[in-house]
Amino acid sequence: MNALRAIDPATDKGPATGRPAVEIRHLSKWFGDFQVLKDVNLTVRNGERIVICGPSGSGKSTLIRCINHLEAHQEGEVIVNGTELKAGMKNLPALRRDIGMVFQQFNLFPHLTVLENCTLALVRAKKMSKAEAKEIAMRNLEKVRIPEQAEKYPSQLSGGQQQRVAIARALCMSPKIMLFDEPTSALDPEMIKEVLDVMTALACEGMTMLCVTHEMGFAREVADRIIFMDQGEIVEEAPPQKFFGAPEAGRTRRFLDQILH
Amino acid sequence: MSFDLSFAIRIIPQVLEGLGNTILVTVLASFGAALLGFTWEILRRSAKPMRYLMRFVIDFIRSTPVLVQLYFMFFVLPYYGILLPAMFVGIFGLSFYYSGYLAEVFKAGIDAIPRGQYEAAQSLGLSSFDTIVFVITPQMLRNIAAPMGSYFVSILKATPYLAVIAVPEMLGSAFDVASETYRYAEPMLVAGILFLILALTVAQLVQRLEKRLMLSTRR
Numbered sequence: 001m002n003a004l005r006a007i008d009p010a011t012d013k014g015p016a017t018g019r020p021a022v023e024i025r026h027l028s029k030w031f032g033d034f035q036v037l038k039d040v041n042l043t044v045r046n047g048e049r050i051v052i053c054g055p056s057g058s059g060k061s062t063l064i065r066c067i068n069h070l071e072a073h074q075e076g077e078v079i080v081n082g083t084e085l086k087a088g089m090k091n092l093p094a095l096r097r098d099i100g101m102v103f104q105q106f107n108l109f110p111h112l113t114v115l116e117n118c119t120l121a122l123v124r125a126k127k128m129s130k131a132e133a134k135e136i137a138m139r140n141l142e143k144v145r146i147p148e149q150a151e152k153y154p155s156q157l158s159g160g161q162q163q164r165v166a167i168a169r170a171l172c173m174s175p176k177i178m179l180f181d182e183p184t185s186a187l188d189p190e191m192i193k194e195v196l197d198v199m200t201a202l203a204c205e206g207m208t209m210l211c212v213t214h215e216m217g218f219a220r221e222v223a224d225r226i227i228f229m230d231q232g233e234i235v236e237e238a239p240p241q242k243f244f245g246a247p248e249a250g251r252t253r254r255f256l257d258q259i260l261h
Numbered sequence: 262m263s264f265d266l267s268f269a270i271r272i273i274p275q276v277l278e279g280l281g282n283t284i285l286v287t288v289l290a291s292f293g294a295a296l297l298g299f300t301w302e303i304l305r306r307s308a309k310p311m312r313y314l315m316r317f318v319i320d321f322i323r324s325t326p327v328l329v330q331l332y333f334m335f336f337v338l339p340y341y342g343i344l345l346p347a348m349f350v351g352i353f354g355l356s357f358y359y360s361g362y363l364a365e366v367f368k369a370g371i372d373a374i375p376r377g378q379y380e381a382a383q384s385l386g387l388s389s390f391d392t393i394v395f396v397i398t399p400q401m402l403r404n405i406a407a408p409m410g411s412y413f414v415s416i417l418k419a420t421p422y423l424a425v426i427a428v429p430e431m432l433g434s435a436f437d438v439a440s441e442t443y444r445y446a447e448p449m450l451v452a453g454i455l456f457l458i459l460a461l462t463v464a465q466l467v468q469r470l471e472k473r474l475m476l477s478t479r480r
Contacts, residue, residue, distance in 0.1 A: 070380055097386035107381035111399045120395060121385035166381075173385060 006200045006221040007049075019082055021046045021177050021208045022067055027076035029062060036062045037073070038232040046176070049209045051219040054229035055255060060212045063229070064179045067210065068099040081176055097125060100170030104182040106162045108154040108169070114141070115150040118169045126173070133172075140168040144198050160191025164198055171202075178202065180211040214259055220244065228252045269447035272438050276451050279434035283459070286351055286430065287417045293356025294416065295409065298363025302371070305364065322361030327422055330358055335426040351423040359416055363409065370405035371397065403474045410467025414460050431455060 022044040029037040036059045044050055052060045065071040066078055069085045069092060078085045081098055089095075109117050118137035122128045128136075141147040144164040154162050163183055170178060180199065184192045196218050203209055203222040213219070219226050219240060226243040228236040228251070236243065236252040244260075247253050305315035322330075331354045334345060345353075374397055382392040421432035435452035439445045 068384055070383060093383075093386040093388055095386075096384055099384070101381075101384035103377055103381065105375075105377050107375075107377035109378065109381070109396055109400075111403065121387055124391045124395065125386045125388070169385070 004220050007204060012204075012206075018046065020044060020079075021048070021081060022210070023077070023079040024063075024066075025077045025079075027063075027066065027073055027078060029059075029066065029071065029073045029075075036232050037066070039076070040232075040234055042227070042234065042237075044177075044208065044210060046208055047206045049203045049207075049222050049224050050211070050227060051223040051225075052210065052212045052227045052229060053214055053216075053219070053255070053259075054235075057231075058229040059232040060229045061181050064181055064210050064212055067177070067179060068096050068101055070101075093125065097121070097173050098176045100173060100175035100178040102163070102166050102170055102178070102180045102183045104185050106154070106159070106166045106186070108162055108166055110154055113151055113153055114146070114157070114165050117154070117165060118172045121169075122172055136172050137168070140171045141165070143171065143201075144168045145194075158191060159187045160194045163187065163191075163195045167195075167198055167202075177208045177210070180209065180213065182212050182214075184213065184215060216244075216256075216260060228255060230255070264446050264450075265444070268442075268444065269451055272435075272448060273451055275438050276431060276435045276448060276455065279429055279431035280455070282348075282429055283417070283420050283431040286348075286355065286420050286423065286428070287413070287459075287463075289352045290355035290359065290416050290420075291413045293352060294359035294363050294412070297356055297360030299367050301360060301364040302367040305368070306371075319361050319364050322358060323365075327354070327358040327419060328425065330354055331422060331426055347423075347426050347428045350426055351420075351428040354426075355416055355419055355422075359412055359419075362412055362415075366405050366408045366412065367401070369408070370401040373404045374400050406467065406471040406474050410464065410471070413467065414463050417460055417463055418456065 020043045022042070024040055024042040027037055027040040028035065040059075040063060042063075052063065054060050062071055066073050066085075067080060069078075072087050073085075080095065083091075083095055085092075085095070108114075109120070112120065115134065115137055118140065119130065119133035122133035122136060123130060126133075138147055138150065141150055144167050146161055146164050146168070149157060149161060149165070154165065157165065167183075183199070184195050187195065192215070196215060199209075199211070199218065200222055209222075211218075211223075223240050225237060226240055227234055228243075228247075228249070230251050235249045236247055238247070243252075244256070247256065301315055301319055304311055305319065306312070331350065334350045334354055335347065338345065378396055378400065379392065382396045387396070420430050423430055424433045424436065432452050435448035438448040
Protein backbone atom coordinates (compact mmCIF):
# COMPACT_ATOMS: atom_id res chain seq x y z
CA MET A 1 0.00 0.00 0.00
CA ASN A 2 2.70 2.46 0.95
CA ALA A 3 4.48 1.80 -2.33
CA LEU A 4 1.70 3.84 -3.88
CA ARG A 5 2.61 6.94 -1.90
CA ALA A 6 4.25 9.84 -3.71
CA ILE A 7 5.19 11.34 -0.36
CA ASP A 8 8.56 10.03 0.84
CA PRO A 9 8.09 9.27 4.54
CA ALA A 10 11.84 9.70 5.14
CA THR A 11 11.91 13.33 4.04
CA ASP A 12 8.31 14.34 4.64
CA LYS A 13 8.01 16.66 7.58
CA GLY A 14 4.33 15.86 7.88
CA PRO A 15 1.75 18.17 9.36
CA ALA A 16 3.21 20.77 11.65
CA THR A 17 2.08 21.19 15.20
CA GLY A 18 1.00 24.57 16.48
CA ARG A 19 -1.83 26.73 15.21
CA PRO A 20 -3.96 24.99 12.57
CA ALA A 21 -4.18 26.43 9.04
CA VAL A 22 -7.93 26.01 8.92
CA GLU A 23 -10.41 25.48 11.74
CA ILE A 24 -14.03 24.93 10.88
CA ARG A 25 -16.45 24.63 13.77
CA HIS A 26 -20.14 23.79 13.57
CA LEU A 27 -20.38 25.25 10.09
CA SER A 28 -23.86 25.37 8.59
CA LYS A 29 -24.92 27.03 5.37
CA TRP A 30 -28.16 27.35 3.46
CA PHE A 31 -28.97 28.26 -0.13
CA GLY A 32 -32.49 29.56 0.39
CA ASP A 33 -34.33 26.76 2.19
CA PHE A 34 -31.83 24.13 1.17
CA GLN A 35 -29.17 23.32 3.75
CA VAL A 36 -25.92 22.61 1.88
CA LEU A 37 -23.66 22.25 4.92
CA LYS A 38 -24.80 20.67 8.18
CA ASP A 39 -22.70 21.26 11.28
CA VAL A 40 -19.36 20.59 9.60
CA ASN A 41 -16.26 20.37 11.79
CA LEU A 42 -12.81 20.17 10.29
CA THR A 43 -9.32 21.10 11.40
CA VAL A 44 -6.48 21.23 8.91
CA ARG A 45 -2.95 21.58 10.25
CA ASN A 46 -0.17 23.37 8.41
CA GLY A 47 1.37 21.11 5.80
CA GLU A 48 -1.57 18.74 5.78
CA ARG A 49 -2.94 17.44 2.48
CA ILE A 50 -6.67 16.80 2.49
CA VAL A 51 -8.73 15.27 -0.29
CA ILE A 52 -12.48 15.81 -0.18
CA CYS A 53 -14.74 13.59 -2.25
CA GLY A 54 -18.41 12.78 -2.42
CA PRO A 55 -21.36 12.72 -4.80
CA SER A 56 -22.39 15.89 -6.62
CA GLY A 57 -24.45 18.21 -4.46
CA SER A 58 -22.84 16.89 -1.28
CA GLY A 59 -21.49 20.34 -0.37
CA LYS A 60 -17.79 19.67 -0.92
CA SER A 61 -17.22 22.63 -3.25
CA THR A 62 -19.26 24.89 -1.00
CA LEU A 63 -17.15 23.79 1.97
CA ILE A 64 -13.84 24.83 0.42
CA ARG A 65 -15.39 28.00 -1.01
CA CYS A 66 -16.26 28.95 2.58
CA ILE A 67 -12.55 28.80 3.43
CA ASN A 68 -11.75 31.88 1.29
CA HIS A 69 -15.20 33.36 1.83
CA LEU A 70 -16.33 33.08 -1.79
CA GLU A 71 -19.39 31.73 0.01
CA ALA A 72 -20.60 33.33 3.21
CA HIS A 73 -21.73 30.93 5.95
CA GLN A 74 -24.68 31.51 8.26
CA GLU A 75 -23.70 29.49 11.33
CA GLY A 76 -20.48 28.35 12.91
CA GLU A 77 -16.93 29.57 12.63
CA VAL A 78 -14.34 29.48 9.88
CA ILE A 79 -10.87 30.43 11.13
CA VAL A 80 -8.10 30.62 8.54
CA ASN A 81 -4.49 31.25 9.53
CA GLY A 82 -5.77 32.41 12.90
CA THR A 83 -8.34 34.91 11.63
CA GLU A 84 -12.06 34.30 11.79
CA LEU A 85 -13.89 35.00 8.54
CA LYS A 86 -16.92 37.23 8.92
CA ALA A 87 -19.32 38.87 6.50
CA GLY A 88 -18.30 42.41 5.58
CA MET A 89 -14.78 42.21 7.02
CA LYS A 90 -12.45 44.86 5.68
CA ASN A 91 -9.20 42.93 5.37
CA LEU A 92 -10.71 40.12 3.31
CA PRO A 93 -8.58 40.80 0.19
CA ALA A 94 -5.43 40.61 2.34
CA LEU A 95 -6.58 37.32 3.92
CA ARG A 96 -7.40 35.88 0.51
CA ARG A 97 -3.87 36.54 -0.74
CA ASP A 98 -2.72 33.81 1.64
CA ILE A 99 -5.21 31.32 0.22
CA GLY A 100 -4.66 30.20 -3.37
CA MET A 101 -7.60 28.82 -5.28
CA VAL A 102 -7.79 26.72 -8.42
CA PHE A 103 -11.17 26.36 -10.14
CA GLN A 104 -12.74 23.66 -12.24
CA GLN A 105 -13.17 26.11 -15.15
CA PHE A 106 -9.63 27.59 -14.74
CA ASN A 107 -11.05 31.15 -14.74
CA LEU A 108 -7.97 32.65 -16.35
CA PHE A 109 -8.38 36.26 -17.50
CA PRO A 110 -8.91 35.87 -21.27
CA HIS A 111 -7.78 39.40 -22.15
CA LEU A 112 -4.39 39.01 -20.47
CA THR A 113 -1.40 36.93 -21.49
CA VAL A 114 -0.26 34.03 -19.34
CA LEU A 115 2.42 36.24 -17.82
CA GLU A 116 -0.01 39.12 -17.18
CA ASN A 117 -2.45 36.69 -15.55
CA CYS A 118 0.33 35.82 -13.11
CA THR A 119 1.62 39.34 -12.46
CA LEU A 120 -1.68 41.30 -12.19
CA ALA A 121 -2.29 40.63 -8.50
CA LEU A 122 1.41 40.92 -7.62
CA VAL A 123 1.56 44.40 -9.12
CA ARG A 124 -1.89 45.64 -8.07
CA ALA A 125 -2.46 43.93 -4.73
CA LYS A 126 1.09 43.35 -3.51
CA LYS A 127 2.39 46.61 -5.03
CA MET A 128 5.45 44.98 -6.57
CA SER A 129 7.41 46.42 -9.45
CA LYS A 130 6.73 44.88 -12.85
CA ALA A 131 10.23 43.39 -13.01
CA GLU A 132 9.93 41.78 -9.59
CA ALA A 133 6.49 40.40 -10.45
CA LYS A 134 7.74 39.00 -13.73
CA GLU A 135 10.57 37.18 -11.99
CA ILE A 136 8.17 35.55 -9.55
CA ALA A 137 5.72 34.71 -12.33
CA MET A 138 8.42 33.07 -14.46
CA ARG A 139 9.66 31.07 -11.49
CA ASN A 140 6.16 29.70 -10.91
CA LEU A 141 5.52 29.08 -14.60
CA GLU A 142 8.70 27.01 -14.61
CA LYS A 143 7.40 25.14 -11.62
CA VAL A 144 4.31 24.12 -13.57
CA ARG A 145 6.53 23.45 -16.60
CA ILE A 146 5.05 26.01 -18.95
CA PRO A 147 7.45 29.02 -19.07
CA GLU A 148 7.61 28.96 -22.88
CA GLN A 149 3.91 29.91 -23.09
CA ALA A 150 4.30 33.10 -21.04
CA GLU A 151 3.48 35.49 -23.89
CA LYS A 152 0.46 33.56 -25.16
CA TYR A 153 -3.20 34.16 -24.39
CA PRO A 154 -5.16 31.51 -22.45
CA SER A 155 -7.29 30.68 -25.50
CA GLN A 156 -4.15 29.53 -27.32
CA LEU A 157 -3.44 26.87 -24.69
CA SER A 158 -4.90 23.42 -24.09
CA GLY A 159 -7.10 22.81 -21.05
CA GLY A 160 -4.30 21.11 -19.15
CA GLN A 161 -1.94 23.98 -19.88
CA GLN A 162 -4.55 26.53 -18.82
CA GLN A 163 -5.09 24.76 -15.53
CA ARG A 164 -1.33 24.67 -14.88
CA VAL A 165 -1.21 28.42 -15.55
CA ALA A 166 -4.08 28.84 -13.06
CA ILE A 167 -2.03 26.93 -10.48
CA ALA A 168 1.02 29.10 -11.20
CA ARG A 169 -1.09 32.25 -10.91
CA ALA A 170 -2.29 31.17 -7.47
CA LEU A 171 1.23 30.19 -6.38
CA CYS A 172 2.59 33.62 -7.34
CA MET A 173 0.88 35.08 -4.28
CA SER A 174 2.95 32.71 -2.08
CA PRO A 175 -0.18 31.34 -0.40
CA LYS A 176 -0.05 29.40 2.85
CA ILE A 177 -2.98 27.24 1.79
CA MET A 178 -4.05 25.99 -1.64
CA LEU A 179 -7.66 25.12 -2.42
CA PHE A 180 -8.45 22.99 -5.46
CA ASP A 181 -12.07 22.80 -6.60
CA GLU A 182 -12.32 19.80 -8.95
CA PRO A 183 -9.24 20.94 -10.87
CA THR A 184 -9.31 18.07 -13.38
CA SER A 185 -13.05 17.64 -13.91
CA ALA A 186 -13.23 19.90 -16.98
CA LEU A 187 -10.17 18.34 -18.63
CA ASP A 188 -9.88 15.83 -21.43
CA PRO A 189 -8.55 12.53 -20.04
CA GLU A 190 -5.11 12.86 -21.62
CA MET A 191 -4.52 16.17 -19.84
CA ILE A 192 -5.45 15.09 -16.33
CA LYS A 193 -2.06 13.60 -15.56
CA GLU A 194 -0.04 16.76 -16.30
CA VAL A 195 -2.18 18.68 -13.82
CA LEU A 196 -2.09 15.96 -11.17
CA ASP A 197 1.71 15.74 -11.52
CA VAL A 198 2.01 19.44 -10.73
CA MET A 199 -0.30 19.02 -7.73
CA THR A 200 1.66 16.00 -6.51
CA ALA A 201 4.91 17.95 -6.73
CA LEU A 202 3.31 20.72 -4.72
CA ALA A 203 2.15 18.25 -2.10
CA CYS A 204 5.67 16.81 -1.83
CA GLU A 205 6.97 20.31 -1.07
CA GLY A 206 4.76 20.41 1.99
CA MET A 207 2.05 22.82 0.82
CA THR A 208 -1.14 22.82 2.87
CA MET A 209 -3.73 21.58 0.40
CA LEU A 210 -7.46 20.96 0.33
CA CYS A 211 -8.50 19.25 -2.88
CA VAL A 212 -12.02 18.47 -3.98
CA THR A 213 -11.44 15.71 -6.50
CA HIS A 214 -12.56 12.28 -7.61
CA GLU A 215 -9.03 11.29 -8.64
CA MET A 216 -8.65 8.47 -6.16
CA GLY A 217 -5.17 7.58 -7.41
CA PHE A 218 -4.05 11.07 -6.46
CA ALA A 219 -5.82 10.80 -3.11
CA ARG A 220 -4.00 7.56 -2.36
CA GLU A 221 -0.65 9.02 -3.38
CA VAL A 222 -0.65 12.30 -1.52
CA ALA A 223 -3.52 12.71 0.92
CA ASP A 224 -2.86 12.62 4.65
CA ARG A 225 -6.59 12.37 5.17
CA ILE A 226 -9.51 11.72 2.88
CA ILE A 227 -12.88 13.18 3.68
CA PHE A 228 -16.09 11.79 2.29
CA MET A 229 -19.08 14.12 2.24
CA ASP A 230 -22.70 13.34 1.53
CA GLN A 231 -25.77 15.57 1.87
CA GLY A 232 -23.83 18.37 3.52
CA GLU A 233 -22.19 16.23 6.20
CA ILE A 234 -18.76 14.76 6.70
CA VAL A 235 -19.53 11.05 6.67
CA GLU A 236 -16.04 9.61 6.79
CA GLU A 237 -12.62 11.01 7.60
CA ALA A 238 -9.61 8.70 7.45
CA PRO A 239 -6.06 8.29 6.13
CA PRO A 240 -6.01 6.72 2.64
CA GLN A 241 -5.04 3.26 3.80
CA LYS A 242 -8.03 3.02 6.10
CA PHE A 243 -10.33 4.97 3.78
CA PHE A 244 -9.85 2.58 0.88
CA GLY A 245 -9.21 -0.54 2.95
CA ALA A 246 -11.84 -0.41 5.63
CA PRO A 247 -14.27 2.49 5.33
CA GLU A 248 -16.65 2.59 8.25
CA ALA A 249 -19.78 4.09 6.74
CA GLY A 250 -22.00 2.23 4.32
CA ARG A 251 -22.42 5.37 2.24
CA THR A 252 -18.64 5.62 1.76
CA ARG A 253 -18.46 2.00 0.66
CA ARG A 254 -21.26 2.44 -1.87
CA PHE A 255 -19.59 5.59 -3.23
CA LEU A 256 -16.22 3.90 -3.58
CA ASP A 257 -17.83 0.91 -5.32
CA GLN A 258 -19.29 3.29 -7.85
CA ILE A 259 -16.15 5.23 -8.67
CA LEU A 260 -13.48 2.52 -8.36
CA HIS A 261 -14.50 0.17 -11.10
CA MET B 262 -39.78 68.92 -62.95
CA SER B 263 -37.14 66.36 -63.87
CA PHE B 264 -34.10 65.51 -61.81
CA ASP B 265 -31.24 67.91 -62.54
CA LEU B 266 -27.84 66.35 -61.95
CA SER B 267 -25.84 69.54 -62.43
CA PHE B 268 -28.09 71.31 -59.90
CA ALA B 269 -27.55 68.46 -57.48
CA ILE B 270 -23.77 68.80 -57.81
CA ARG B 271 -23.94 72.57 -57.54
CA ILE B 272 -25.73 72.48 -54.18
CA ILE B 273 -23.33 70.01 -52.50
CA PRO B 274 -21.24 72.81 -50.88
CA GLN B 275 -24.40 74.41 -49.47
CA VAL B 276 -25.60 71.12 -47.98
CA LEU B 277 -22.10 70.49 -46.60
CA GLU B 278 -22.37 73.68 -44.56
CA GLY B 279 -24.26 71.61 -42.01
CA LEU B 280 -21.64 68.85 -42.00
CA GLY B 281 -19.54 70.38 -39.23
CA ASN B 282 -22.45 70.50 -36.82
CA THR B 283 -23.62 67.02 -37.78
CA ILE B 284 -20.20 65.57 -36.98
CA LEU B 285 -19.78 67.65 -33.84
CA VAL B 286 -23.18 66.63 -32.46
CA THR B 287 -22.63 62.98 -33.39
CA VAL B 288 -19.24 62.78 -31.68
CA LEU B 289 -20.22 64.67 -28.54
CA ALA B 290 -23.61 62.97 -28.20
CA SER B 291 -22.03 59.52 -28.69
CA PHE B 292 -19.51 60.30 -25.99
CA GLY B 293 -22.20 61.74 -23.72
CA ALA B 294 -24.58 58.83 -24.28
CA ALA B 295 -21.85 56.29 -23.47
CA LEU B 296 -20.82 58.16 -20.34
CA LEU B 297 -24.39 58.63 -19.10
CA GLY B 298 -25.38 55.09 -20.07
CA PHE B 299 -22.43 53.62 -18.16
CA THR B 300 -23.32 55.77 -15.14
CA TRP B 301 -26.98 54.63 -15.23
CA GLU B 302 -25.89 51.01 -15.44
CA ILE B 303 -23.41 51.26 -12.55
CA LEU B 304 -26.08 53.00 -10.44
CA ARG B 305 -28.60 50.31 -11.43
CA ARG B 306 -26.18 47.76 -10.00
CA SER B 307 -25.92 49.53 -6.63
CA ALA B 308 -28.05 49.18 -3.49
CA LYS B 309 -31.80 48.92 -3.40
CA PRO B 310 -33.63 52.26 -3.60
CA MET B 311 -31.17 53.47 -6.25
CA ARG B 312 -31.52 50.25 -8.20
CA TYR B 313 -35.30 50.62 -8.49
CA LEU B 314 -35.01 54.32 -9.29
CA MET B 315 -32.54 53.64 -12.10
CA ARG B 316 -34.67 50.86 -13.54
CA PHE B 317 -37.49 53.38 -13.79
CA VAL B 318 -35.27 56.15 -15.19
CA ILE B 319 -33.83 53.92 -17.91
CA ASP B 320 -37.26 52.63 -18.91
CA PHE B 321 -38.63 56.17 -18.89
CA ILE B 322 -35.85 57.45 -21.16
CA ARG B 323 -36.39 54.66 -23.64
CA SER B 324 -40.18 54.82 -23.60
CA THR B 325 -40.64 58.47 -24.53
CA PRO B 326 -40.08 59.77 -28.08
CA VAL B 327 -36.85 61.62 -28.65
CA LEU B 328 -38.80 64.54 -30.16
CA VAL B 329 -40.87 64.93 -27.00
CA GLN B 330 -37.69 65.01 -24.93
CA LEU B 331 -36.13 67.63 -27.23
CA TYR B 332 -39.30 69.78 -27.29
CA PHE B 333 -39.51 69.54 -23.52
CA MET B 334 -35.95 70.75 -23.00
CA PHE B 335 -36.17 73.49 -25.61
CA PHE B 336 -39.75 74.80 -25.34
CA VAL B 337 -41.02 73.76 -21.91
CA LEU B 338 -38.04 74.34 -19.63
CA PRO B 339 -37.83 78.07 -20.53
CA TYR B 340 -41.26 78.52 -18.86
CA TYR B 341 -39.53 77.52 -15.63
CA GLY B 342 -36.66 79.88 -16.23
CA ILE B 343 -34.29 77.29 -17.64
CA LEU B 344 -33.12 78.65 -20.95
CA LEU B 345 -30.67 76.37 -22.73
CA PRO B 346 -28.85 77.11 -25.98
CA ALA B 347 -30.14 75.07 -28.95
CA MET B 348 -26.78 73.42 -29.57
CA PHE B 349 -26.57 72.30 -25.94
CA VAL B 350 -30.12 70.90 -26.02
CA GLY B 351 -29.23 69.08 -29.24
CA ILE B 352 -26.13 67.41 -27.86
CA PHE B 353 -27.50 66.77 -24.40
CA GLY B 354 -30.90 65.66 -25.75
CA LEU B 355 -29.44 62.98 -27.99
CA SER B 356 -26.96 61.95 -25.26
CA PHE B 357 -29.83 61.57 -22.80
CA TYR B 358 -32.13 59.67 -25.14
CA TYR B 359 -29.47 57.20 -26.31
CA SER B 360 -28.02 56.77 -22.82
CA GLY B 361 -31.09 54.64 -22.03
CA TYR B 362 -30.20 52.25 -24.83
CA LEU B 363 -26.48 52.25 -24.04
CA ALA B 364 -27.24 51.39 -20.41
CA GLU B 365 -28.82 48.19 -21.75
CA VAL B 366 -25.77 47.56 -23.94
CA PHE B 367 -23.48 47.93 -20.91
CA LYS B 368 -25.77 45.66 -18.91
CA ALA B 369 -25.52 42.91 -21.53
CA GLY B 370 -21.75 43.42 -21.79
CA ILE B 371 -21.27 43.06 -18.05
CA ASP B 372 -23.76 40.20 -17.65
CA ALA B 373 -21.88 38.23 -20.30
CA ILE B 374 -18.77 38.05 -18.12
CA PRO B 375 -18.76 34.70 -16.27
CA ARG B 376 -18.97 34.73 -12.47
CA GLY B 377 -15.72 32.82 -12.37
CA GLN B 378 -13.87 35.96 -13.48
CA TYR B 379 -14.98 37.82 -10.34
CA GLU B 380 -14.22 34.79 -8.18
CA ALA B 381 -10.73 34.43 -9.63
CA ALA B 382 -10.07 38.13 -9.02
CA GLN B 383 -11.39 37.87 -5.46
CA SER B 384 -9.40 34.78 -4.64
CA LEU B 385 -6.23 36.55 -5.79
CA GLY B 386 -7.00 39.29 -3.28
CA LEU B 387 -7.64 42.04 -5.84
CA SER B 388 -9.66 45.00 -4.56
CA SER B 389 -13.10 45.70 -6.06
CA PHE B 390 -11.67 48.74 -7.83
CA ASP B 391 -8.84 46.75 -9.44
CA THR B 392 -11.28 43.99 -10.37
CA ILE B 393 -13.52 46.47 -12.22
CA VAL B 394 -10.66 48.32 -13.92
CA PHE B 395 -8.31 45.47 -14.85
CA VAL B 396 -10.55 42.41 -15.12
CA ILE B 397 -14.14 43.38 -15.89
CA THR B 398 -13.98 46.56 -18.00
CA PRO B 399 -11.55 45.28 -20.65
CA GLN B 400 -13.73 42.22 -21.19
CA MET B 401 -16.89 44.34 -21.21
CA LEU B 402 -15.47 46.65 -23.89
CA ARG B 403 -14.87 43.69 -26.15
CA ASN B 404 -18.44 42.49 -25.58
CA ILE B 405 -20.06 45.84 -26.32
CA ALA B 406 -17.95 47.23 -29.18
CA ALA B 407 -20.33 46.05 -31.93
CA PRO B 408 -23.72 47.03 -30.41
CA MET B 409 -22.32 50.32 -29.09
CA GLY B 410 -21.03 51.16 -32.57
CA SER B 411 -24.43 50.60 -34.10
CA TYR B 412 -25.93 53.05 -31.61
CA PHE B 413 -23.30 55.61 -32.63
CA VAL B 414 -24.56 55.21 -36.20
CA SER B 415 -28.12 55.66 -34.88
CA ILE B 416 -27.06 58.88 -33.17
CA LEU B 417 -25.63 60.14 -36.45
CA LYS B 418 -28.91 59.38 -38.20
CA ALA B 419 -30.87 61.08 -35.41
CA THR B 420 -29.07 64.42 -35.82
CA PRO B 421 -31.75 65.70 -38.32
CA TYR B 422 -34.18 65.78 -35.37
CA LEU B 423 -32.28 68.81 -34.23
CA ALA B 424 -33.82 70.76 -37.12
CA VAL B 425 -36.93 71.12 -34.91
CA ILE B 426 -34.98 73.12 -32.34
CA ALA B 427 -33.18 75.14 -34.98
CA VAL B 428 -29.73 73.59 -34.74
CA PRO B 429 -28.24 73.98 -38.23
CA GLU B 430 -27.12 70.55 -39.42
CA MET B 431 -26.88 68.75 -42.74
CA LEU B 432 -30.53 67.92 -43.37
CA GLY B 433 -31.41 71.45 -42.28
CA SER B 434 -29.00 72.91 -44.86
CA ALA B 435 -30.55 70.68 -47.52
CA PHE B 436 -33.98 71.85 -46.49
CA ASP B 437 -32.89 75.49 -46.76
CA VAL B 438 -31.83 74.87 -50.35
CA ALA B 439 -35.15 73.18 -51.06
CA SER B 440 -37.27 75.96 -49.67
CA GLU B 441 -35.30 78.60 -51.59
CA THR B 442 -35.52 76.79 -54.95
CA TYR B 443 -38.71 74.75 -54.56
CA ARG B 444 -36.72 71.71 -55.69
CA TYR B 445 -36.75 68.86 -53.18
CA ALA B 446 -35.44 65.84 -55.09
CA GLU B 447 -31.86 67.02 -55.43
CA PRO B 448 -31.23 68.39 -51.90
CA MET B 449 -32.81 65.31 -50.26
CA LEU B 450 -30.80 62.95 -52.47
CA VAL B 451 -27.56 64.82 -51.79
CA ALA B 452 -28.23 64.84 -48.03
CA GLY B 453 -29.18 61.18 -48.10
CA ILE B 454 -26.00 60.18 -49.90
CA LEU B 455 -23.84 62.27 -47.56
CA PHE B 456 -25.48 60.62 -44.53
CA LEU B 457 -24.92 57.23 -46.11
CA ILE B 458 -21.21 57.96 -46.59
CA LEU B 459 -20.88 59.19 -43.00
CA ALA B 460 -22.75 56.20 -41.56
CA LEU B 461 -20.65 53.72 -43.50
CA THR B 462 -17.51 55.49 -42.32
CA VAL B 463 -18.56 55.27 -38.67
CA ALA B 464 -19.47 51.60 -39.13
CA GLN B 465 -16.03 50.95 -40.65
CA LEU B 466 -14.27 52.68 -37.77
CA VAL B 467 -16.24 50.66 -35.24
CA GLN B 468 -15.46 47.43 -37.03
CA ARG B 469 -11.76 48.25 -37.01
CA LEU B 470 -11.89 49.05 -33.30
CA GLU B 471 -13.71 45.80 -32.65
CA LYS B 472 -11.06 43.83 -34.51
CA ARG B 473 -8.33 45.47 -32.50
CA LEU B 474 -10.10 44.69 -29.24
CA MET B 475 -10.57 41.09 -30.35
CA LEU B 476 -6.88 40.74 -31.17
CA SER B 477 -5.73 41.91 -27.79
CA THR B 478 -8.48 40.20 -25.84
CA ARG B 479 -9.16 36.95 -27.63
CA ARG B 480 -10.79 34.25 -25.66
